[in-house]
Amino acid sequence: MSDKYEIALIGNPNVGKSTLFNALTGENVYIGNWPGVTVEKKEGEFEYNGKKFKVVDLPGVYSLTADSIDEIIARDYIINEKPDLVVNIADATALERNLYLTLQLMEMGANILLVLNKMDLANKLGMEIDINKLEKILGIKVVPISAVKKIGIEDLKKAILETVKNKKSAEIRYPHFEPYIKKIISILEKDEGLKKYNLRYLAIKLLENDKYVLDIVKNSSILGKLKPILDDMMKELSKKYGEAELGIVEERYKVIDKIVEEVVKKKSGKLTTTQMLDDVLTDEKVGILLLIPFLWMLFKFTFDVSGPFSAMIDYIFSFLAEVVKSSISNEFISSLLADGIISGVGAVLVFFPILAFLFFALSFLEDSGYMARIPFIADRFMNKFGLPGKAIIPLVMGFGCNVPAIMATRTMENEKDRILTILINPLMSCSARLPIYALFAGAFFSAYQGLVVLSMYALGVVLALIIAAIFRKFVFKTSPSYLIVELPSYQIPHLNIVLKNTWERVYSFLRKAGTIIVFGVILVWLLSVYGPSGYLGVEALENPQILANSYVAVIGKTLSPIFSPMGWDWKACSALLFGVVAKEVVVGSLAMLYGVGEEGLSNLIVNAFTPVSAYAYMAFCLIYLPCIATLAVIKQEIGWKWAIFALVYEVVLAYIVALTITVVGNLIF
Amino acid sequence: MYPLAFAKEGEEVVVKSINAGYGAVQRLSSMGINIRSKIKVVRNQNGPVIVSARGSNIAIGRGLAMKIIVERESDE
Numbered sequence: 241m242s243d244k245y246e247i248a249l250i251g252n253p254n255v256g257k258s259t260l261f262n263a264l265t266g267e268n269v270y271i272g273n274w275p276g277v278t279v280e281k282k283e284g285e286f287e288y289n290g291k292k293f294k295v296v297d298l299p300g301v302y303s304l305t306a307d308s309i310d311e312i313i314a315r316d317y318i319i320n321e322k323p324d325l326v327v328n329i330a331d332a333t334a335l336e337r338n339l340y341l342t343l344q345l346m347e348m349g350a351n352i353l354l355v356l357n358k359m360d361l362a363n364k365l366g367m368e369i370d371i372n373k374l375e376k377i378l379g380i381k382v383v384p385i386s387a388v389k390k391i392g393i394e395d396l397k398k399a400i401l402e403t404v405k406n407k408k409s410a411e412i413r414y415p416h417f418e419p420y421i422k423k424i425i426s427i428l429e430k431d432e433g434l435k436k437y438n439l440r441y442l443a444i445k446l447l448e449n450d451k452y453v454l455d456i457v458k459n460s461s462i463l464g465k466l467k468p469i470l471d472d473m474m475k476e477l478s479k480k481y482g483e484a485e486l487g488i489v490e491e492r493y494k495v496i497d498k499i500v501e502e503v504v505k506k507k508s509g510k511l512t513t514t515q516m517l518d519d520v521l522t523d524e525k526v527g528i529l530l531l532i533p534f535l536w537m538l539f540k541f542t543f544d545v546s547g548p549f550s551a552m553i554d555y556i557f558s559f560l561a562e563v564v565k566s567s568i569s570n571e572f573i574s575s576l577l578a579d580g581i582i583s584g585v586g587a588v589l590v591f592f593p594i595l596a597f598l599f600f601a602l603s604f605l606e607d608s609g610y611m612a613r614i615p616f617i618a619d620r621f622m623n624k625f626g627l628p629g630k631a632i633i634p635l636v637m638g639f640g641c642n643v644p645a646i647m648a649t650r651t652m653e654n655e656k657d658r659i660l661t662i663l664i665n666p667l668m669s670c671s672a673r674l675p676i677y678a679l680f681a682g683a684f685f686s687a688y689q690g691l692v693v694l695s696m697y698a699l700g701v702v703l704a705l706i707i708a709a710i711f712r713k714f715v716f717k718t719s720p721s722y723l724i725v726e727l728p729s730y731q732i733p734h735l736n737i738v739l740k741n742t743w744e745r746v747y748s749f750l751r752k753a754g755t756i757i758v759f760g761v762i763l764v765w766l767l768s769v770y771g772p773s774g775y776l777g778v779e780a781l782e783n784p785q786i787l788a789n790s791y792v793a794v795i796g797k798t799l800s801p802i803f804s805p806m807g808w809d810w811k812a813c814s815a816l817l818f819g820v821v822a823k824e825v826v827v828g829s830l831a832m833l834y835g836v837g838e839e840g841l842s843n844l845i846v847n848a849f850t851p852v853s854a855y856a857y858m859a860f861c862l863i864y865l866p867c868i869a870t871l872a873v874i875k876q877e878i879g880w881k882w883a884i885f886a887l888v889y890e891v892v893l894a895y896i897v898a899l900t901i902t903v904v905g906n907l908i909f
Numbered sequence: 910m911y912p913l914a915f916a917k918e919g920e921e922v923v924v925k926s927i928n929a930g931y932g933a934v935q936r937l938s939s940m941g942i943n944i945r946s947k948i949k950v951v952r953n954q955n956g957p958v959i960v961s962a963r964g965s966n967i968a969i970g971r972g973l974a975m976k977i978i979v980e981r982e983s984d985e
Contacts, residue, residue: 303939307932336963337941449931482926482944489938490945518966524954616968620956623972629957722929723957723970724936 244292245404246321250314250345251329252338253300254728256357259387259737260329261297264397271744274313280650280748288397293404296323302337304344306452308653315452318350319437325404326350332362332369332384335504339496342378347445349409349438352380353399360386368505377499379410388734411440414491420447420473427469431460446470447477449485514609514729521610522727527617534614535636538605542598543640543671549593557586575769575778576762584761587822588754591643591869595746598637598644603741607733611651612725619723625705626712628652628720631661635704638668639697642870646877647749654721659878660711663886666866666874667704669697672823676861679827683842684851692855696862703863703893753872760868764821767791784835792817802895806860806902807853816860822867852905856898863894913958914974916950922979923947929976937977940967947982 251257265284274281282297298317299310306312318326328345330338335356345352356362356369375382383399385392414421424443428434434442437456445453446466457463474484481487521527561578568574605611611633619629630652637645645665652658673696681692712720769780771789780786787793796814803813811833818829831841834848849857865887866874875883910925924946927934941963942948951966952959958974959966969977 303935305935305939307935334964337965340939340941483934485931486934486938486944489935489943493941493943493946514966518952518959522952522959524956612968616957616959619968619970623970629970719972722933722973723968724933724940724973725968726940727959727966727968 243290244294245324246294246296247325247327247400247404248296248298248317248321248323249327249329250298250318250341251300251357252302252331252334252341252726254726255300255329255331255338256387257297257300257329258741259734260355260357260385261295262737262740263387263390263393265295269744271748277309277313279309279313282744286397288401291401293400301341303341304348305448305450309655310653315348318345318348324351324407325400326352327355327400328352329355329357332356332358333365333367335369336496336500339499340492343412343492343495346378346380346410346412348441351403351407351409353403354378354380354382355396356382356384357387359384360389360391366506370503370505374499374503377502378412409438412495414444414488414495417444417447417488417491420477423469424466424473427462427466428457428460430465431462434460434462444488447473447484448488449474517730518613518727521613522616527613531614531617534605534610535633538601539636539640541601542594542637542644546593546597550590553589553592554586557582557589561586571778572769572775575781576765579778579781580762580765581758584758585754587761587869588750588757591641592746592750594641595644595647595749596742598640598648599742599745600738602633602648603738604733606651606741607731607738609728609730612727615723615725616727623720625708626716626720627661627705627708628654628657629723631657631708634661634665635668638665638670641670641672642666642668642866643749643753643873646870646873647745649877656716656718657720659882660708660716662874662878663711663882663889664704664708666870666886666890667700667707667863669700669862670823672867673862675824675827677858679830679842680845680849680854680858683846684849684854692858696858699859699897700862703897707889707893749873749876753869753876756872756875757869760872761821764792764818767795767817782832784833787833803898806856806898807850808857809848812848812857816864819861820865820868822869823861826861852902852909855905856901859901860894860898863897864891866890910978910980912975913950913960913969913977913979914953914971916953916958916979918950918953920950921947921982922950923982925978925980927977929973933973933976937969937973941965942967942969942977948979 249257249261261282261284265286268286269282269284272281273279279299284295286293286295296317298314301311301314304311304315306315317323326345328342330342342352342354362369369384371382371384381399381403383392383396385396421440421443424446425439428439428442434456442453442456446457457466477484477487481490521530561582564578564582565574568577602611614633615629617629618632622629622631634645634648637648642665645668646662649658649661652661674693677693677696681689685692768787768790769776769778771791772794773789776786776790780790792814793810795817796810799813800808800810811830814833815826815829819826827841830845834841834844836844845854865871871883871887874886913922916922924942924944926944927937937943942960946962949961950958951961957968957970959968
């Protein structure tokens with residue numbers, strides 16, 4: 241007999257579940273993904289009275305009907321893993337709605353402990369909740385707490401210890417449905433295979449037309465007997481409730497209304513500050529006007545504040561590389577270490593400050609309550625391009641760096657919406673592309689520099705929206721999911737929660753995307769120092785004559801016929817290959833390949849390009865392969881299949897756009 | 910009876926039917942918006958509609974708001 245219990249935390253979004261999770265588990269947290277999906281799985285541990293508890297944080301859900309991935313995860317976990325205890329956290333200020341999930345948990349026959357969070361807030365609003373009465377009506381233990389103020393946490397731990405051992409399930413009765421439920425159970429009982437399930441749960445779910453349970457029953461021997469009876473029942477219920485499956489929903493709310501009436505004194509009023517803020521922030525015109533500075537601040541904060549830190553990390557790693565080069569005499573090993581591994585690790589860590597500040601800002605907005613309003617404001621516009629309102633944040637973030645932007649899509653529940661938003665994200669021109677634009681715009685269009693650079697950003701946005709609309713129509717063939725989002729009350733964010741969220745997300749990027757990035761950098765290094773004739777020596781990285789024999793050059797030369805319509809030479813093509821490591825590397829690679837310093841480069845490329853071919857090259861750099869880090873994060877978020885899809889469509893699109901620019905440009909000029 | 914999208918700000922209405930798919934109906938009802946529930950329209954401009962239902966504010970996309978048929982409460 242092990243002395244370790246497994247308990248699960250579940251609750252609606254915005255009830256303070258993460259805060260409680262942190263309060264219970266402290267530092268012992270492990271983050272992974274739920275098997276088979278990219279939804280975050282958080283686990284932690286705590287000890288109480290010599291007993292160990294493993295805490296699993298289930299996704300925030302409103303119900304367990306399982307129409308979203310989060311609900312499927314939560315339901316499957318409770319049914320299949322059978323945790324020793326399900327701790328259901330409810331927002332005391334919105335008990336009426338929160339009890340809906342509680343009832344569903346009770347239907348499942350889980351061993352439940354109900355936690356009423358935000359009790360301090362409820363009291364402030366003049367609400368009184370009769371805990372004893374609530375316990376008696378529901379037949380389960382109820383613990384009032386305030387997770388933020390750490391009030392009641394010890395009581396909760398004690399209650400957990402008490403309830404975890406004597407497993408029992410309390411039944412909830414639905415007066416109008418009992419006859420139906422009993423009858424269905426009496427049929428289900430006859431199948432031995434179904435005995436492992438809670439029959440009452442199956443019966444209720446059958447009346448709700450739940451696909452998952454229908455599938456379970458479909459494979460049982462009693463289907464023939466059950467079907468006609470169930471069909472009759474559904475017909476009857478349809479007459480009563482409009483739609484049969486909505487009957488049980490109404491019953492649940494009837495039960496809840498009765499409970500609330502008996503238990504809660506003085507119903508909650510609305511928070512006035514929230515009302516006042518929303519009058520302004522969700523206004524059709526003012527809201528949009530205010531959204532722009534908010535997003536601008538988010539953007540500026542992320543990239544400007546992180547800038548010096550990234551530069552510092554960059555500096556430290558180049559310094560390290562120098563040290564390694566001068567202290568190891570074996571050229572191959574020193575270059576592998578310095579130009580491959582160290583600069584690869586550096587390439588990963590440079591993202592650390594950017595991600596840290598982005599996630600800090602995002603968590604801050606999330607905890608404040610404003611985040612939920614952003615999709616509301618953007619929904620209408622985004623819908624025109626087949627995108628949900630929530631896609632606005634990742635797209636804006638993409639201007640800074642696509643890596644954190646893609647990770648920011650995690651707030652989207654609908655998988656198709658999320659994949660689509662990730663796929664178009666690399667078209668948002670990140671800051672690493674700017675040096676390329678600056679070089680070419682300065683060399684060829686000095687009079688219109690600003691305008692030319694701006695046109696690249698605009699091209700990216702327009703393409704992203706068009707591609708989104710096209711993919712929506714031909715790849716996903718669905719409409720963007722309807723916006724249904726709760727607008728939580730505004731509050732002053734809690735620094736420790738924000739910091740903890742930030743660290744968890746940054747860490748998961750470093751751990752998962754890191755290896756691919758390091759590998760990519762080493763690969764390009766290998767392609768540079770080796771050629772068809774064998775090992776060229778590390779001088780290849782500094783000497784254009786030697787580099788001309790490397791695999792990089794071979795690939796560049798192989799590619800150049802394909803790009804001959806655009807008039808790019810093989811050096812320009814090889815530079816694109818280096819650009820895969822990071823887009824800003826393109827400029828340095830061009831300088832190296834042409835055998836000049838970056839200062840002399842603009843004079844030299846004037847001879848190698850024409851204004852039209854230069855503009856096409858800029859556009860190509862914008863669109864083709866995302867950098868290795870972006871690719872790594874796409875793979876991390878949505879898997880190899882979509883990462884390769886992104887890669888292919890972008891190369892094709894880049895080619896088409898560059899060719900179009902060349903053809904049209906040459907006709908005009 | 911008219912779609913929620915046509916309701917005025919400040920109006921209190923009763924949901925009569927929801928002509929959307931199973932998923933959307935379940936999600937709405939789990940958030941406190943089901944048939945016969947009373948909701949108050951908090952915000953209705955050109956974009957999504959915000960309603961107050963069972964003590965919390967919920968934003969509903971305009972497309973979906975067209976499929977939620979409501980009736981003014983006093984009409985009942």
